[in-house]
Amino acid sequence: MNHQGKDENLDQGVIDSFGHEWAAFDYTETETAQALDAQFLAYCAPIDLGQFDPAKAVAADFGAGSGRWSSRLAPYFSLVYALEPSDGASTVLKKKFADDATIKVLQETVGANSIPDASLDLAMSLGVLHHIPDTGLAIKDVSRAIKPGGYFLCYLYYSLENKPVYYRMIFKGVNLVRGIISNLPQRLKRLSATIIASVVYWPLARISKLLTKIGKDTSNFPLHHYADMPFVMLANDALDRFGTTLEQRFSKAQITEMVRAADFDISTLKFSDSEPFWTFAVQKNS
CATH class of the missing domain: 3.40.50.150 (Vaccinia Virus protein VP39)
Known part of the structure; x- marks a missing residue:
């Protein structure tokens, strides 16, 4: 059936x-x-x-x-x-x-x-x-x-139950930004996500990659998961993250x-x- x-x-x-x-x-x-x-x-x-x-x-x-x-x-x-x-x-x-x-x-x-x-x-x-x-x-x-x-x-x-308190506090702030961006018209939504990918995702991901190379533990460093990803995937994920009005x-x-x-x-x-x-x-x- x-x-x-x-x-x-x-x-x-x-x-x-x-x-x-x-x-x-x-x-x-x-x-x-x-x-x-x-x-x-x-x-x-x-x-x-x-x-x-x-x-x-x-x-x-x-x-x-x-x-x-x-x-x-x-x-x-x-x-x-x-x-x-x-x-x-x-x-x-x-x-x-x-x-x-x-x-x-x-x-x-x-x-x-x-x-x-x-x-x-x-x-x-x-x-x-x-x-x-x-x-x-x-x-x-x-x-x-x-x-x-x-x-x-x-x-x-x-x-985020396996993350430290500061990590969860950062997330709360990010979620407030998502609430604003997700209600924008589609073009502005995508533009905002691309800017976030450029000035937040990309720098933090590259810092994480550098810290890993010198032997530091980056498991609780924000956006470390993106360290080896090309920019287009960062821009996509930023839009995915900030562009939706419904996230659980x-x-x-x-x-x-x-x-x-x-x-x-x-x-x-x-x-x-x-x-x-x-x-x-x-x-x-x-």
Whole structure:
């Protein structure tokens, strides 16, 4: 059974905003490929993609955006659904994968889509479900499409529970700025994010890289995760971070409870020990 009725668990303004973002950052250029490969490997830390049979296994990327992760998932599967609700990003996806028989683009939502129940060996959603009003319900919607014993690989913004007090104070200030920028017109939103990437992300990332080279621990240095990323990825992430009006953050405990309620086997839940936090993988109950 598939589910294509009306999806109430969404924010159309957020969807449209991300559609503009992925139309602007479509990642068709090659200079970011190495950095994207490294980031994808970091996301996949909790799971072994080599366990899937590429001749018959089926996966889905819930919230595919520009398709940067769908394309990296495809070598491990016979079919990858690239599910994306926005007009802007769906246009990018359909053009990018027009000649790729492995990737099927669906302009549908997490809660209302044509993916058959219990059909997926892997469902993946990286940095998406925290932008849906009811994240717990969204996880249940994803779970419905996964086979018994199949896997869910997910990245949700963390609540900074493993960071020092000063780090959380900085975040509160950043969040106030996000509240202003996210309500600007799209062009001003993107311009603001590019300026932030230039004067905040880039300098701090490079300082972090320098400190690492001289042997300093930068794990609690702001934006250290961007030390080796090209500027276009910093600009993209700044827009992603400051451009949305809906952002939620979760602790490990909260994620565990949402996963438990969505019919996953908690004994298989594995959180990544490295950034980005929290990335996790879990199996569906058999």
